Amino acid sequence: MTQQQLAKLADLSYKYVGEIERAEKNPSIGVLNRIANAIEIDLLELLEFEPLSEPTKQEKARNALIVKLNRQIKNLKPEDLEKHSKIIRILSEKKE
DSSP, X not given: OOHHHHHHHHTOOHHHHHHHHTTSSOOOXXXXXXXXXXXXXXXXXXXXXXXXXXXOHHHHXXXXXXXXXXXXXXXXXXXXXXXXXXXXXXXXXXXX
16 A cells, blocks of 8 residues: 555555654554554554564464454444343353
8 A cells, every 4th residue: 555545545645654753753543543444454453563483373363363353343233232242251150
C-alpha cells in the first residue's frame, strides 16, 4: 500500500503519513486509530512491538488466537459483548 492509498483510506494528508513513517511527526492516538482502521487491524495490533526474543510456537499460536478473537468481537453490540465476556469467564474457571 502506498502512502497516498493509506492517506486516502485514513482521511489524512499523504505528506503527514510520510512524516509519520519517517518519524518526523508523532501522531495522536486518534490518528493511529484511523490508520489501524484503514489497514483493517486492531489499534493494539498496530502498537504491538516485536519481542526481544523469538516467540515459541505456543506463544505464536496464542497471539494469533488473541488477534482472531479481537477481530471477531470488535464490532459486537455492548450487550452481546457482555454475553461473550460471561461465556469466556465461565469457560476459563478452573474445575475443582
